[in-house]
Every structure is written in structure tokens, then in C-alpha cells.
Amino acid sequence: xxxxxxxxxxxxxxxxxxxxxxxxxxxxxxxxxxxxxxxxxxxxxxxxxxxxxxxxxxxxxxxxxxxxxxxxxxxxxxxxxxxxxxxxxxxxxxxxxxxxxxxxxxxxxxxxxxxxxxxxxxxxxxxxxxxxxxxxxxxxxxxxxxxxxxxxxxxxxxxxxxxxxxxxx
Numbered sequence: 279x280x281x282x283x284x285x286x287x288x289x290x291x292x293x294x295x296x297x298x299x300x301x302x303x304x305x306x307x308x309x310x311x312x313x314x315x316x317x318x319x320x321x322x323x324x325x326x327x328x329x330x331x332x333x334x335x336x337x338x339x340x341x342x343x344x345x346x347x348x349x350x351x352x353x354x355x356x357x358x359x360x361x362x363x364x365x366x367x368x369x370x371x372x373x374x375x376x377x378x379x380x381x382x383x384x385x386x387x388x389x390x391x392x393x394x395x396x397x398x399x400x401x402x403x404x405x406x407x408x409x410x411x412x413x414x415x416x417x418x419x420x421x422x423x424x425x426x427x428x429x430x431x432x433x434x435x436x437x438x439x440x441x442x443x444x445x446x447x
Contacts, residue, residue, distance in 0.1 A: 279335050279336060279337060279338070279343065279384075279386070279387070279390045280335070280336045280338070281333050281334070281335050281336075281390070281391065281394040282333065282334060282336065283327075283330055283332065283333055283334075284326070284327045284332035284333060284334050284345065285327070286324075286327055286328075288327075288334065288342065289320070289323060289324060289327065291342055292323055292327075292332070292334070292342075292345045293320055293323065295342070295344065295345050295379050295380070295381045296312070296317075296318060296323070296345070296377070296379055298379070298381065298382060299312065299379035299380070300312045300313050300316070300317075302380075302382065302412075303410065303412075306411070306412055307409055307411065308407060308409040308410045308411070308412075309409075310407065310409065310435070311406075311407035311409065311410055315432060315433065317432060318377050323377075326347050326377075331347055331348060331349050332345065332346075332347055333345070333346055333347075333348055333391070333394075335387050335390050335391050335394075337383070337384055341381075341383060342381060343380065343381050343383050343384050343387045344378070344379060344380045344381060344387035344388070344390075344391055345377070345378070345379055345381075346375050346376070346377060346378035346379070346391045346395075347374075347375065347376040347377045347378075348373060348374070348375055348395045348398075349373065349374055350371065350372065350373035350374070350395075350398065350399040351371055351372075352371040354371075354372070354374060355374045355403070357405075357428050357429065357430050357431065358372075358374070358403055358405075358428055358439070360428070360429075361425060361426040361427065361428055361439055362426055362427045362428070362436075363426045363427050364424070364425045364426025364427070364439070365425065365426060366403070366425055366426075366439075366441060367401075367423075367425070367441055367443065370401055371399075371401070372399060372401040372402065372403050372441070373395050373396070373398060373399025373400075373401065373402045373403070374402070374403050374404065375391065375392060375395050375402065375403075375404045376404075378391055378392075378404075378413075388413070388416050389416065389419075389420060392404070392416075392417075392420055393420075396442060396443075396444060397444075400443060400444050400445075401441065401442070401443040401444070402422075402441065402442055402443070403425075403439065403440070403441045404417065404422070404439075404440050404441075405428050405430070405437035405438060405439045405440065406437060406438055406440070407435065407437060407438075408435075408436065408437075408438055414438065417440045417442075420442065421442055421446055422440040422441060422442040423440065423441055423442065423446075424438060424439070424440055425439045425440060425441045426439050427439060
């Protein structure tokens with residue numbers, strides 16, 4: 279699989295992947311993470327693409343198999359500045375992945391996206407809803423450690439925060 283920036287002309291396809299992800303989550307005991315708010319909104323994804331922070335995962339034959347947001351730097355996500363019931367490993371710069379979703383056409387998309395992001399950032403943080411057992415299982419399989427609870431701007435539901443660094447390997 280190959281990771282590249284999302285193109286503007288792929289916005290409709292990406293929104294379709296997010297619609298599929300909402301359905302998948304609801305079918306796997308996670309109906310409240312993105313469903314009630316129809317998350318993520320089209321305009322946010324359009325802004326992610328324009329800022330060069332939206333990425334797609336392509337199959338070897340060029341099909342879009344997944345999508346995610348990635349950024350890295352120092353204190354790049356204000357939601358991660360306050361963590362409860364735990365702590366981040368350290369205060370070093372980090373990468374963050376948000377809005378990761380698979381088109382469901384091949385296996386291994388999540389691992390490919392997270393591996394790519396970790397290689398570029400050296401330290402990766404991600405959060406998920408407490409009912410997202412699919413993502414939690416993947417994060418555990420990939421060696422991420424649960425670090426605590428954070429809150430996002432979209433709603434008041436707590437999110438489980440995870441972290442992994444290349445030093446952990």
C-alpha cells in the first residue's frame with residue numbers, strides 16, 4: 279500500500295469512506311462516536327485537504343483504501359494538552375492521527391496508515407471513543423500504550439488516549 283496526500287477531486291470519495299465508517303462503527307457496537315453528528319463534516323475534510331493534512335492509503339492498483347488526518351510538531355493538538363487519569367510519556371514533539379477510516383476493500387489499512395505516520399513523526403498520539411473496540415484492538419496489536427483520557431471539541435464524551443514512539447519498538 280502507498281500513502282499520499284488527498285487530492286481535492288477525491289473529496290466525494292473520501293466522504294463516502296467516512297459514511298461507510300459510520301455504518302461500520304454502528305454495526306460494531308460504536309454508534310455514538312461519529313454517527314449522531316455525521317462526523318466528520320465535509321468542510322473540515324475540505325480544509326484538511328487544502329492544508330495538506332489529509333492523506334489516503336492506496337492499494338497497489340491505485341484504489342483508495344483508506345483516509346486519515348496527520349500532522350506533527352510541538353503541541354500541535356490542543357486537546358492533548360490536558361490529559362486525565364494518566365500522562366503522556368514525555369513532552370517531546372509528536373505526530374497525531376485523526377479521522378482514520380477504511381474503505382473496507384482490503385485488510386491492513388489502519389496498520390499501514392499508523393505505521394507510515396509513526397515513521398514520519400517518531401512519536402505518535404491518537405485517541406478514540408471508549409466503544410471503538412476495533413481501533414483499540416488495532417492500537418494494542420501495534421504496540422500503542424493507553425495513556426489516559428482526553429476530551430475533544432466536537433462533544434463532551436471522553437476519549438481514550440494512546441501513544442507510541444519508535445523508541446518503544
